[in-house]
Every structure is written in C-alpha cells, then in structure tokens.
Amino acid sequence: MNQGLNLSVDIGGNIILKNPVMTASGTFGYAGEFHRYMDLNKLGGIVVKGLSLNPSKGNPPPRIVETSCGMLNAIGLENVGIDAFQKEKLPFLRTLDTKIFANIYGKTIDEYARLAAIIENLDGMAGVEINISCPNVSAGGLAFGVDPSAAAHVVKKVRQETKKHVMVKLSPNVTDVTEIALSVENAGADSISLINTITGMAIDADTRKPKLANIIGGLSGPAIKPVALRMVWQTAAKVKIPVIGIGGIMTARDAIEFLIAGASAIQVGTASFINPKASEEIVDGIMLFMQEKGISDVCDLIGSIELPSR
Numbered sequence: 305m306n307q308g309l310n311l312s313v314d315i316g317g318n319i320i321l322k323n324p325v326m327t328a329s330g331t332f333g334y335a336g337e338f339h340r341y342m343d344l345n346k347l348g349g350i351v352v353k354g355l356s357l358n359p360s361k362g363n364p365p366p367r368i369v370e371t372s373c374g375m376l377n378a379i380g381l382e383n384v385g386i387d388a389f390q391k392e393k394l395p396f397l398r399t400l401d402t403k404i405f406a407n408i409y410g411k412t413i414d415e416y417a418r419l420a421a422i423i424e425n426l427d428g429m430a431g432v433e434i435n436i437s438c439p440n441v442s443a444g445g446l447a448f449g450v451d452p453s454a455a456a457h458v459v460k461k462v463r464q465e466t467k468k469h470v471m472v473k474l475s476p477n478v479t480d481v482t483e484i485a486l487s488v489e490n491a492g493a494d495s496i497s498l499i500n501t502i503t504g505m506a507i508d509a510d511t512r513k514p515k516l517a518n519i520i521g522g523l524s525g526p527a528i529k530p531v532a533l534r535m536v537w538q539t540a541a542k543v544k545i546p547v548i549g550i551g552g553i554m555t556a557r558d559a560i561e562f563l564i565a566g567a568s569a570i571q572v573g574t575a576s577f578i579n580p581k582a583s584e585e586i587v588d589g590i591m592l593f594m595q596e597k598g599i600s601d602v603c604d605l606i607g608s609i610e611l612p613s614r
C-alpha cells in the first residue's frame with residue numbers, strides 16, 4: 305500500500321505486480337544501465353532485452369532513426385545470449401525487489417523451448433515474455449506472430465517447459481490481432497502483452513537512400529500510441545487472460561488510458577531513451593491521479609472505459 309492506495313495488479317499465472325508499471329524489452333537493457341538514474345525497486349516489473357540461445361551482434365548501423373513523434377529501430381535483436389545473461393546480468397537483477405521477465409526469441413520453435421527450459425531453472429526470474437515477432441526459419445522467414453497456428457505452436461512448446469509465468473508479446477503487423485490473441489490464450493499463455501513495433505521505413509530525400517542500413521525497421525514512441533490503444537482495447541474485450549499494454553506510453557496519463565482500455569499493466573519503452581526516469585515518474589503520476597480522482601484501488605481503473613451507447 306502507498307499512502308492508502310492499492311497499486312498492485314494481478315497479471316495471471318500467480319504473478320502479482322506491486323504496481324502496473326513495467327519496462328519494455330530492448331529499451332531498458334538488463335536494468336543495471338538505469339540503476340544510477342532511478343530507483344529500480346519502484347517498478348512493478350522489468351522485461352530484459354530479448355535473449356537468444358547464442359549471443360547476437362544484430363544488424364549493421366545505422367540502426368536507429370528519429371521520425372515524427374517516434375523512432376525507427378532495426379537493432380536486429382542484438383543480445384549477450386542466455387549463458388552470459390545468467391553469469392553477468394542475473395546476479396544484479398536478483399538483488400532487486402521487482403518481478404523480472406526474460407524476453408525470449410528463436411529462429412525455430414525448438415530454440416524458444418530450450419530457452420524456456422533454461423529460464424525455468426533460474427532463481428529470481430518471474431517468467432518469460434515470448435517475442436513472436438521473429439522470422440520462422442522453417443516457414444520461409446514469415447514471422448511466428450502473424451500466423452495463429454505458428455504462434456500457438458510456440459506457446460504450447462514453451463508452456464511444456466515452464467511452470468513460470470508465460471507472457472506472449474504480440475506483433476501489430478497483422479490484419480486482426482485478436483485472432484492471434486485468442487490462439488495464444490488457448491495454447492496456454494498466462495498473459496498477453498502488446499504491441500511490439502510497427503513496421504516502417506525512412507528515406508533521405510537528398511541521397512535517395514534508406515536511412516536504416518536494414519532499410520525497414522520498427523516504429524515506436526508516441527506515433528504508435530493510438531494504434532496500440534485500439535489493439536489493447538480490442539484484445540482485452542476478447543480474451544480472459546490479463547493484457548499488458550505497450551506503445552507510446554510517455555506519461556502517467558498515457559499509462560492510465562491503457563488501463564482504462566482494459567490493460568492490467570503497462571510497459572514503458574521509448575520514453576526511457578528520452579528520460580531514463582520515465583518509468584519511475586509514471587508510477588508516481590498514477591498515484592497522483594488516483595489521489596486527485598479519489599480512486600483507492602488501481603484495479604478500479606482497469607477496463608473502466610465508458611463507451612457511448614449505440
């Protein structure tokens with residue numbers, strides 16, 4: 305309890321967060337990088353940079369470009385790999401009083417399953433967040449996350465390997481996100497997080513060249529908030545498991561809008577690049593909003609959207 309307020313939220317799979325604010329994968333490193341800027345223990349949860357079985361260098365530069373109200377990245381999932389994560393990053397994460405989730409990705413379903421099996425045996429980890437926005441090698445590079453049956457297959461295999469929390473992170477680059485959401489819910493997901501970045505590109509008119517070496521990248525930041533909010537609202541209305549909202553959350557008010565749309569928790573991404581204390585300030589801002597509005601339990605905000613009668 306904080307000043308008589310209840311901020312804790314249940315995100316399913318036996319995980320209660322002390323407040324609904326988490327940090328988004330790939331925008332918060334392995335958390336140690338932010339230690340000197342903010343109190344990490346104030347967060348409800350931390351999702352670490354996407355991990356693969358082996359270390360990955362990612363894409364060549366330039367791989368980040370600023371756009372109107374957003375940024376495009378084509379990092380290409382650079383990461384230290386699961387072994388170095390255990391040895392070099394996890395000891396620090398274990399000292400924190402917040403829930404830690406490993407964002408995982410693979411090129412094959414077997415790689416996802418092997419990562420989940422390793423994390424199942426790691427003390428200090430609350431669970432996994434499965435990034436299904438990755439190319440499926442055996443399906444000619446089509447992302448797992450755009451095909452309901454491939455997405456369900458990944459989740460089933462991961463579910464078999466772990467009793468820890470299984471959060472599935474959805475790609476917005478689909479026609480109907482609720483179709484994928486229902487499919488991963490049926491496959492055993494404890495929660496759904498959305499959205500990952502929206503595919504985009506940027507061109508330099510002077511040179512006529514793409515601004516990213518990879519040509520195409522993922523758009524994040526305030527530019528994607530309305531799309532994310534719409535997808536979170538549609539998904540929360542369809543599934544029974546908790547939904548975690550991500551996309552352009554820069555302020556406490558943005559976070560609260562996602563809770564009202566039906567999210568049980570939220571993740572702060574690009575905002576941390578602009579202000580490394582953004583996530584902590586969002587926790588404080590939610591408390592202030594609750595005090596101002598006379599709301600004692602944050603759960604009263606979740607799904608409280610008032611729709612016009614038709």
Ligand SMILES: Cc1cc2nc3c(=O)[nH]c(=O)nc-3n(C[C@H](O)[C@H](O)[C@H](O)COP(=O)(O)O)c2cc1C
Nearest residue numbers: 328329330354377435499500524525551552573574
């Ligand atoms: C530089 C960068 C790296 C990212 N890396 C990952 C990643 O490794 N795994 C993942 O699931 N999402 C990754 N994301 C997506 C974010 O976690 C988040 O879903 C997205 O940026 C939308 O939220 P935002 O608008 O608040 O940034 C990355 C985003 C950025 C900007």
